[in-house]
Amino acid sequence: MYVVAGVLVAGLFSCRKNIEKRELLSNYEVNTFSELFQSFWQGMNSNYLYWDKETVDWDAMYKVYKPKFDSLDNVPYSDTTMNTCFQYMADMTKDLKDGQYGFQLFNGGDFRFEDSLYKGYITFIPKLFRTQLKRPALPDTLFDYVIQYNYLKEFDYGIYRNWNTNSIFQIITGRLKKGQKNVLYTNLNLFAIKEAYDAPNPSRPPRPVIKNFFDNIHKSNCDGVIIDLRNNRGGNLEDVNFFVGQFTSKPMLFGYARYKSGVGRLDYTPPLPLNITPQAGATDFKKPIVILADIYSAALSEVVIQAFKALPDAKVMVVGEHTYGTSGLFTGNDISTNAGSFPLGAFGAVRISNTALQDRNHNFNFTGISPDFEVKYNANSIGQMLQTGVDIQLEKAIQVLN
Amino acid sequence: MNTNKNLSIVLSVAAILFVTQLQAQLYVGVEGGANRNYLITNTSDKPFFTYEPSYGYSFGLPIRYEFPKLSWFGGIQATPGFVQKNYRMQRTGFYSPMYQDYENNYFELPIMAQFRFGGHLKKEQSLYGILNLGGFGGYWMNGHVKGRALSPMDPTNYQEFDEDYSFSTVKDRRIELGGLAGLGLQYMPNKKYVFSIEARYTPTLTDQQNAYSENQTPRYNDTYGILVGMQYRLPSLKHNKSKASK
Numbered sequence: 186m187y188v189v190a191g192v193l194v195a196g197l198f199s200c201r202k203n204i205e206k207r208e209l210l211s212n213y214e215v216n217t218f219s220e221l222f223q224s225f226w227q228g229m230n231s232n233y234l235y236w237d238k239e240t241v242d243w244d245a246m247y248k249v250y251k252p253k254f255d256s257l258d259n260v261p262y263s264d265t266t267m268n269t270c271f272q273y274m275a276d277m278t279k280d281l282k283d284g285q286y287g288f289q290l291f292n293g294g295d296f297r298f299e300d301s302l303y304k305g306y307i308t309f310i311p312k313l314f315r316t317q318l319k320r321p322a323l324p325d326t327l328f329d330y331v332i333q334y335n336y337l338k339e340f341d342y343g344i345y346r347n348w349n350t351n352s353i354f355q356i357i358t359g360r361l362k363k364g365q366k367n368v369l370y371t372n373l374n375l376f377a378i379k380e381a382y383d384a385p386n387p388s389r390p391p392r393p394v395i396k397n398f399f400d401n402i403h404k405s406n407c408d409g410v411i412i413d414l415r416n417n418r419g420g421n422l423e424d425v426n427f428f429v430g431q432f433t434s435k436p437m438l439f440g441y442a443r444y445k446s447g448v449g450r451l452d453y454t455p456p457l458p459l460n461i462t463p464q465a466g467a468t469d470f471k472k473p474i475v476i477l478a479d480i481y482s483a484a485l486s487e488v489v490i491q492a493f494k495a496l497p498d499a500k501v502m503v504v505g506e507h508t509y510g511t512s513g514l515f516t517g518n519d520i521s522t523n524a525g526s527f528p529l530g531a532f533g534a535v536r537i538s539n540t541a542l543q544d545r546n547h548n549f550n551f552t553g554i555s556p557d558f559e560v561k562y563n564a565n566s567i568g569q570m571l572q573t574g575v576d577i578q579l580e581k582a583i584q585v586l587n
Numbered sequence: 588m589n590t591n592k593n594l595s596i597v598l599s600v601a602a603i604l605f606v607t608q609l610q611a612q613l614y615v616g617v618e619g620g621a622n623r624n625y626l627i628t629n630t631s632d633k634p635f636f637t638y639e640p641s642y643g644y645s646f647g648l649p650i651r652y653e654f655p656k657l658s659w660f661g662g663i664q665a666t667p668g669f670v671q672k673n674y675r676m677q678r679t680g681f682y683s684p685m686y687q688d689y690e691n692n693y694f695e696l697p698i699m700a701q702f703r704f705g706g707h708l709k710k711e712q713s714l715y716g717i718l719n720l721g722g723f724g725g726y727w728m729n730g731h732v733k734g735r736a737l738s739p740m741d742p743t744n745y746q747e748f749d750e751d752y753s754f755s756t757v758k759d760r761r762i763e764l765g766g767l768a769g770l771g772l773q774y775m776p777n778k779k780y781v782f783s784i785e786a787r788y789t790p791t792l793t794d795q796q797n798a799y800s801e802n803q804t805p806r807y808n809d810t811y812g813i814l815v816g817m818q819y820r821l822p823s824l825k826h827n828k829s830k831a832s833k
Contacts, residue, residue: 200792202805207632230800231632237755247801426740442739446676446687448633450800451758454687454736455748462740517742520634521682540739 215530218270222254225274225288225535228527234443234513234541235282236450238549243450246277264294272296275309282551283538284312284483284511290533316509320563322481323416326571328357328372332413335574337370338362343391345381354381354420356391358398361411364587369406371398372413376420376485379427399431403466409473409586412493415505415578419484422516429492430464432474432499437461439495440488441543445523452523456543461492469498475582476503478556483509490554491544502557504582510553513538558585611662612653612823614781618666618816619646626674626795628806635682643671643690643810649818651701661701661717661773670695670725670789672808676734684745687734689752691808697723697767697789711777719769723789727761730754757799763808765791771814781818786811 210232213224226247230236236243250273257266271294278286279298287310295304298314333340337359345354354377361368381391401407441456476490487508493501516539519525525539543549560581562570570576625640647668654662670693678685699721707713730752738746754761771785788811795806 201807202794204627204629204805205802206629207804209632209634211634227632227802230802237757244801422740422742444736448628448630448636448804449758449796450803451755454734455732455750455753457736457739457746457748459739516739517737521678521685521737521742523633523636 210527213528213530215532218254218257218266219251221270221529221532222251224527224529226251228529228535229278229537230450231448232445232519232524232527232535232539233281233283233450233537234445234453234524234539235549235551237453238551239282241278241280250277267292268294268296270294271306271309275311278309279311281311282549283513284509284551285513285515285536285538286311287313288529288533288535290529291531312509312511316480319480320567323479323562323567324571327576328355328374328413328416331570331574331576332370332372332579333357333359336361336363336576336579341394341397342389343381343387343394344389345377345384345387345391347377347380352377354378354391356381356394356398357413358394360407361583364583366408366586368408368583368586369398369401369410370413371411372415373417375417376424376428376489378421378424380421380423382427399464399466402431402470403468405468405470405472407472409475410470411475411477411579411582411586413477413579414482414486414489415477415479416481417483417486418481418509419486419511419514422485422488422514424485425488425492426462427464429461429489429496431467432470432493433461433496434463434467434469435497436463437495437497438545439492440545441547443541443543444539447523453541456547459488459492459542461495470496471498473500473502473586475585476501477505477578477582478503478508478554479506479562479578480509480553484511484514487511487550487554488514488542491550495545502585503554504558504560504585505556505578506559506561507553507555508550510551511538512542512549512551514540514542516540558582612655613821614649614651614653614662614818615821616649616651616781616816616818617646618649618668618783618814620644620812620814622671622810622812624672624674625809625811626806627809629804635679637677637679639675639677641673641675641688641690643673645670645695645812645814647695647697649816651818658706659703661703661715663698664701664719664721665696665698667694667696669693670810672810674808685735685737687732687736690731690733691752692728692730693725693763694728695723695725695763697721699767699769703773711775713775715773715775717769717771717773717783717785719767719771719785719787721767723763723765723767725763725765725791727754727759727763758796760793760795760797762793763791763795764793765789765808769814779820781816781820783814783816783818785814785816787814788812 275296293307340359342357355374357372440459444454446452446454522539526536560578626638647666649666651664652662672691676687699719702718703715705715733749735745738744769785769787773783791808
C-alpha cells in the first residue's frame with residue numbers, strides 16, 4: 186500500500202512544468218547574434234515596466250525574430266549583418282511606450298526608422314527621433330537673449346556645472362516688463378536646483394538667485410508666476426520637493442510610482458504614493474502659475490508639472506505644446522527596483538525606466554501632458570522668433586495672466 | 588452507443604454506492620491548524636532576490652464516509668475549508684531592508700482516501716495511524732500584500748505599503764489543483780467521537796500563473812501543515828437501521 190502511495194506522489198510531481206535556471210542579465214556573454222537576441226528579449230521581458238499597458242506583442246517578437254537573429258550567425262560577420270541586427274532591434278521596439286527607452290550597439294550601424302535612414306548610429310531612441318522629426322529644439326538664444334532683453338526686468342541668473350556629468354545648470358529669473366501684472370518669471374534648463382544651491386564654488390552662484398526667487402514665492406510677492414520648462418529634459422528627483430515644495434505648506438499627493446516585484450513580465454509592486462513635502466518657510470501660493478512647456482519638456486519636467494497641477498490652492502495652467510511623454514524615471518539603481526537598464530554583454534546596452542510613474546488617477550503619461558493653451562512652434566516660426574524677438578508661447582502666457 | 592455505455596457505468600457506480608451505504612457511517616467535524624508555504628520557482632536571473640516560506644493557517648469542515656467492515660480503510664473524506672498560502676519576496680545582501688509579504692487566501696476542497704493501521708486500545712477506545720492520500724482543488728479568493736520598497740521620492744530611504752492584492756486577469760490563475768498526502772494519528776475514545784492530528788503536505792500541480800508569456804518561469808505552492816481535528820459520527824438513518832437489522 187505504501188509503495189503505491191509513494192509511486193502516486195512521485196507521479197503527481199511529474200505533472201509540474203520544468204523550472205529552468207536562468208543567468209543574471211549581467212552574466213550574458215553575447216558572443217553571437219543568437220545570444221544577443223536572448224539577452225535582449227529576456228532583459229526586456231523581465232525589466233520593462235509597462236507590459237500591462239503595451240500594444241506590442243513581445244511573444245510574437247520572440248517567435249518572429251528569434252529565427253532571424255539565429256540566421257545572422259550563419260553568415261560571416263560584417264557591417265551588413267550588424268546593420269541588419271540594428272534594424273531588427275529597432276523594428277522590434279519602435280512602438281514601445283516608455284519614452285525613456287533606447288538601446289546602444291557599440292559597433293554602430295545603419296537603420297531605417299519612420300522613412301528616414303540613420304547612418305552609423307550607436308543609439309536608437311525612438312521617442313526622441315520622432316520628436317526631432319517634428320521640429321528642432323528651441324535654441325539657447327531664446328532664453329539667453331530674446332527673453333532677457335525683450336521680456337525681463339530685474340534679470341538675474343546663476344550657472345553651475347556638474348564636473349562628473351559635465352552638465353550645466355542655468356537658472357534665469359526676473360519680472361516681466363510686458364503686460365499690466367507684476368509677474369515673476371523663471372527658466373530652468375534642467376533640474377539640478379538643489380545640487381546647484383548646495384554647490385560650494387560655482388562660477389556664477391545660483392544660490393542667491395534661487396533663494397531670491399523662493400523668498401518671493403513664500404511672500405507671494407507677485408500677481409502670478411511663469412515657470413519656463415521648455416527644452417528642460419529633466420534632472421534630479423530631489424528637485425520635485427525642493428522646487429514644488431516651496432509653493433505649499435501642506436503635504437500633498439500628486440501621483441504614484443511602481444517598480445517590478447519579481448521575475449515575471451507582469452510582476453509589479455503596488456502603486457506607491459508620491460507626495461510633495463513642504464519646504465522650510467513655504468506658504469500656500471494662491472496666485473496663478475503658468476508653466477511653459479514644449480515637446481522637449483521631458484521626464485522630471487513632466488513630474489514637476491504634474492506636482493504643480495496637484496497644488497490645491499493655486500491655479501496652474503500649461504501653455505505651449507504637449508510634453509515629451511516619458512512616464513518613467515531612473516531613480517536609485519536598477520537592482521533595487523528590479524527593473525530598468527541592462528547590458529547586452531560587451532555588445533551594447535538597453536536603457537529603460539526603472540520607476541514607472543502614474544498621475545493621481547493612476548494614468549501613465551505616455552503621450553505627454555496636454556497644454557491648457559496650445560501654441561506650437563515649428564522650424565519656420567523658430568526662425569521668425571529669432572528674427573523678430575517675439576516668443577509666441579511667452580506672449581500667450583502673458584496674455585493668459587493679464 | 589456511447590451514451591448507453593456511460594449510462595450503464597453511472598448506474599453501476601450508483602448501485603455499488605447504494606449497497607455500501609447500507610453499512611457506511613458518516614462523520615462530520617472541524618479541523619484547523621498552521622501551515623508553512625513555500626513558493627517553488629526560480630529566481631536565479633534576479634540579483635539579491637529570493638522567495639522565502641511564510642506561515643499561515645487553515646480550517647475546514649471534514650465530512651468522512653467510513654466503511655466499518657474495512658478496518659484498514661478509514662473511508663473517503665472531503666474537507667471544504669479555508670487555507671492561507673503565504674510567502675515572502677525578500678531582497679538579500681545590501682537590499683535586505685526590502686521585502687514583500689504575500690498573504691493568499693484560498694477556498695479549498697481536498698478529497699482523500701484514508702488508510703489506517705493499528706487499532707483497538709481497550710473497550711471502545713481505539714488508536715490508529717492514518718495515511719491520507721488524495722488531491723485538492725482550490726480557488727484563490729483574495730490576497731494581501733505588505734512590504735517595503737525603495738522610496739520613489741527619496742531613493743536613499745524606503746517606503747512601506749500595505750494593501751489588498753489586485754488580481755490580473757492575464758497573469759493570475761485563481762483555480763489551483765494539487766495532490767495531498769498526510770500522516771497522522773486518529774484517536775477514538777468511543778464510537779461517536781474521533782480526534783486526530785495530522786501532518787499534511789499539499790503540493791500544487793498547476794502553475795500559480797496563466798501561461799501568459801514565452802519563457803515563463805512557473806510558480807507552485809508547496810504547503811506543509813499540521814492539523815488537529817475532531818469528528819462526530821452522525822446517527823444512522825432509520826431506514827438504514829431497519830434494513831441493517833433484517
